[in-house]
Amino acid sequence: MRRRLIAAGNALALFGALLFLWQLVIWIFQVQPYMLPSPWLVAKALVKRFPSLMIALSITAEEAIGGLLASIVVGVLVALVFAQSRWVRKMLYPYTILLQTVPIIAIAPMIISWVHAGLPAVTLIAFFISLAPVIANTTQGLISVDENLVNLFLMHNASPAQMLLKLRLPHAVPSLFVGIRIASGIAVIGALTGELFAGSSQVGQGGLGYSILYASSQNETDYMFALVLATVVLGFGFLFIVMFLEWYFLHRWHESALPAETE
Amino acid sequence: MSAASAVPQIQFDAVVKSYGTGRLVLAGIDLAIEKGEFVTFIGPSGCGKSTILKLISGLSPASSGTIRIDGMTPKDARETISFIFQDATLLPWRTVRENVGLGLELEHASAEHRRKTAAALLDLVGLDDVTGAYPRELSGGMKMRVSIARALATNPRLLLMDEPFAALDEMTRDRLNEELLRLREEQKWTAVFVTHSVAEAVFLSTRIIVLRPNPGCIHAVFPVDLPFPRTAELHESPKFEALVTRISHSLREAMKR
Numbered sequence: 110m111r112r113r114l115i116a117a118g119n120a121l122a123l124f125g126a127l128l129f130l131w132q133l134v135i136w137i138f139q140v141q142p143y144m145l146p147s148p149w150l151v152a153k154a155l156v157k158r159f160p161s162l163m164i165a166l167s168i169t170a171e172e173a174i175g176g177l178l179a180s181i182v183v184g185v186l187v188a189l190v191f192a193q194s195r196w197v198r199k200m201l202y203p204y205t206i207l208l209q210t211v212p213i214i215a216i217a218p219m220i221i222s223w224v225h226a227g228l229p230a231v232t233l234i235a236f237f238i239s240l241a242p243v244i245a246n247t248t249q250g251l252i253s254v255d256e257n258l259v260n261l262f263l264m265h266n267a268s269p270a271q272m273l274l275k276l277r278l279p280h281a282v283p284s285l286f287v288g289i290r291i292a293s294g295i296a297v298i299g300a301l302t303g304e305l306f307a308g309s310s311q312v313g314q315g316g317l318g319y320s321i322l323y324a325s326s327q328n329e330t331d332y333m334f335a336l337v338l339a340t341v342v343l344g345f346g347f348l349f350i351v352m353f354l355e356w357y358f359l360h361r362w363h364e365s366a367l368p369a370e371t372e
Numbered sequence: 373m374s375a376a377s378a379v380p381q382i383q384f385d386a387v388v389k390s391y392g393t394g395r396l397v398l399a400g401i402d403l404a405i406e407k408g409e410f411v412t413f414i415g416p417s418g419c420g421k422s423t424i425l426k427l428i429s430g431l432s433p434a435s436s437g438t439i440r441i442d443g444m445t446p447k448d449a450r451e452t453i454s455f456i457f458q459d460a461t462l463l464p465w466r467t468v469r470e471n472v473g474l475g476l477e478l479e480h481a482s483a484e485h486r487r488k489t490a491a492a493l494l495d496l497v498g499l500d501d502v503t504g505a506y507p508r509e510l511s512g513g514m515k516m517r518v519s520i521a522r523a524l525a526t527n528p529r530l531l532l533m534d535e536p537f538a539a540l541d542e543m544t545r546d547r548l549n550e551e552l553l554r555l556r557e558e559q560k561w562t563a564v565f566v567t568h569s570v571a572e573a574v575f576l577s578t579r580i581i582v583l584r585p586n587p588g589c590i591h592a593v594f595p596v597d598l599p600f601p602r603t604a605e606l607h608e609s610p611k612f613e614a615l616v617t618r619i620s621h622s623l624r625e626a627m628k629r
Contacts, residue, residue, distance in 0.1 A: 257457040260431050264455050265478040265526070275478070279465045362465045362506045 146331035154331040155338070162320075162332075166339050169316035172228060173293075173300040173347065176235025180292055183236075184243025185285065191244070192251035192277065209241045213299065217306040226307045231316065234303035239292035243285070250284025251277045283363050286355040293347045301340060317343070379443055380404035381530065381562050382428060387437035389423055396587035397423050400437070403581075403590070405562065407529075412565040412573040412580050414619070416627045420588030421566045425532045428564060429455050441530065449530075451479075454523035456533045460515035462507040468494065468518050469503040475526040493521040496558075497551065513544035520552070524559065533565045537572070546604055549575055553602055570619050574612060575602060580619060584626035591626040594619055 128148045134140065135147050142150055155162065187205075191198050213234055221230050254277055262272050304318030315323070317340050324333040384403035390396045398420045405411050413421040426432035427439055430446030441449035454475070462471045472493055473486035481489075494500050497517040507515055516536060523531060537545040549572060556563065567573050573580050577596050584591040598611060606612050 255459075255461060257459065257461045258463070260429075260455065261457070261461055261474075262478065263431060264429060264450055264453065265475045266450060267478045271478055275474075276463070279463070282465070362508060364508060 143328055143330050146334055150331040151334040151338070154329070155335040158332055158335065162335060162339055165315065165317045165320040165336065166343060168228065169297070169300050169304065169318065169340075170343060170346075172231040172303070172316060173235050173296045173343070175232040176237075176299060177239055177289075177293055177296040177347075179232070179236040180240040180243050180296070181285075181289060184240055184288065184292075185247055187240075187244050188247035188251055188281075189273075191248040198248070205241055205244050208237070208244075213238045214302055214306065217303060221307045227315065230307040231300055231303040234307065235296045235299040238299035239296040242291040242295070243288040246284045246288030246291070247281055250281030253284075254280050283359060286351070286359065290348070290351050290355065293351045294344065297340070297344045297347055379440070381407045381409075381442055382564070383438075383440040384427075385438045387427065387434045387439060389420065389427060389432070390435045398427075399587035399589050401588075401590065405564065407562055408560065410556065410563040410565065410576055410578045412567060412577040413583055414567055414570065414573050414580060414623065415583030415588075415591070416585050416623070418588070419583035419585040419626070421583055422534050423588070425455070425534050425564060425566060428530075429453055429532055431455075451526075452529040454526060454528035454531050456519055456523045456531065456536045458535045458538055460507070460512075460519040462515060462518055462522075464507050467504050467506055468499065468510070471507070471518055472521045472525050474522060479526065489525050490521070493525055494518075496524075496555065497521045512540050513548065516540065516548060517551075520548075520555070524555065524561075528561055531561045531563045533563065535566055535568065538568065545569075545572065550602075550604060552576065553600070557601060570616050570623065571607065574598075574615050574619065575606060582619065582622050582626055592622045594622070 131148055135145060146154075191201060217230070217234060220233050224230050224233060258276060258280075259272070262276055267275070300316065301318035304316045305322055317336055321333055321336045321340075324330075324336060382403070382405040384401045387398060387401045387403075388396070389398040401424070413424055415421050423432065427434055428441065428446060430450060439446055442452065446453075463474065466474070469487070469490045472490040473481075476486045476489060491500070491503070494503055497520055499514060499517055499521070502510065502514065507518070510518065519536070537548055540548065553576065563576075565573070565576060574596055580594040580596060581590055582592045582594070583589065594615065596615065598606060598609075598615075
């Protein structure tokens with residue numbers, strides 16, 4: 110507990126020092142606020158525009174969560190198909206590579222022509238961009254079961270359903286979480302960048318990515334910084350929730366979920 | 373079932389096993405194992421001793437020849453067979469109790485029956501105080517005990533063991549060997565065992581079959597007429613040591629071929 114307090118104190122002190130350095134740069138080089146606003150101006154913009162910032166944050170969060178949940182559901186289903194046989198994997202694997210190599214942002218205009226700009230389009234972009242890691246990791250988890258465990262189940266004449274529900278799926282849960290952890294980060298990035306292209310169906314209202322672009326066009330650099338800060342908070346929040354769920358489901362039995370306190 | 377006593381429990385007739393493009397693993401094995409025997413296969417690596425267990429369990433089919441377990445095909449006889457692997461192969465997401473109940477669960481036994489059987493067997497292997505623990509909290513020896521309890525939970529008539537104690541330290545191995553014999557006294561299953569250790573083979577078995585490689589076939593057979601119950605002191609008896617010496621010699625010959 111004491112060590113944790115000291116660590117938290119150190120982190121806080123470093124944060125303070127960085128803020129001070131930021132302010133120092135502005136003082137020494139006489140930087141104009143529209144180029145780089147001071148921490149104080151950013152804080153002021155944050156407080157003043159808090160309601161609109163929260164709306165933008167909630168829109169982006171909704172898109173990222175929607176995209177992530179969809180990619181988990183679809184990713185697990187696809188992984189179940191992939192796990193059926195090596196033949197199926199060989200046939201379908203190139204398409205998951207495609208999913209990773211085609212820059213999703215480049216097809217954003219196409220997506221807008223399919224679904225409405227704004228929330229539906231951005232959610233779809235977040236979904237596409239976060240799908241591949243869920244598929245890849247879950248498939249790996251489903252097929253990497255120890256051969257003798259499979260033999261053990263065969264010795265008890267286990268049905269295919271028992272093999273899946275009592276062996277392969279539980280075995281894949283840690284890998285699924287690795288996939289979700291990676292996907293959660295890129296779902297947020299996907300939502301943010303998606304908003305740059307397909308952010309709003311209505312001028313002036315949209316998620317964080319859209320608002321950053323809009324604030325930049327209005328020369329509201331201080332508000333833009335506040336929005337960037339909000340994206341950082343959102344990304345951290347996502348990661349924190351996923352890591353908590355991972356700990357909650359795995360800490361009793363899985364090695365990776367052991368508390369990392371011992372260093 | 374009256375005919376069952378007339379035929380051996382395990383019968384191999386001219387069993388041949390080859391993998392892939394004709395790599396011959398076992399070349400013509402004839403074998404009969406009677407009910408109540410403890411038969412150990414020993415031999416250099418590549419002699420096909422693990423393959424014999426796979427054939428008996430039906431996990432791998434014979435390339436030619438016939439195998440009968442209680443007069444049935446290996447696959448049909450599976451309900452009467454339990455397999456203990458080299459690693460404990462426990463499900464890490466299940467507690468000790470849930471692991472022991474796995475076989476019964478897969479065979480759709482009632483929760484009540486599973487709970488009672490698991491409790492009785494964990495008591496028998498001396499693990500009644502860790503029933504709620506997860507495998508990662510256990511030592512190697514304890515994990516293997518759980519694995520043995522799990523194998524016995526389905527009340528097998530035949531127990532197949534593929535180097536189950538190879539990864540354990542010698543003291544744990546000796547203790548588990550004694551426990552295994554004690555369980556056998558109580559439950560009367562037939563055992564087919566595979567090991568690299570001659571001393572372990574002599575201590576456990578009623579019969580030892582030495583295999584030789586390239587391709588795998590029976591090199592020599594040694595009956596072990598040491599009396600039961602056997603305890604650790606047996607290791608120091610001259611008869612035990614003489615048998616270990618003879619079998620070690622036979623094993624060295626088998627490796628030269």
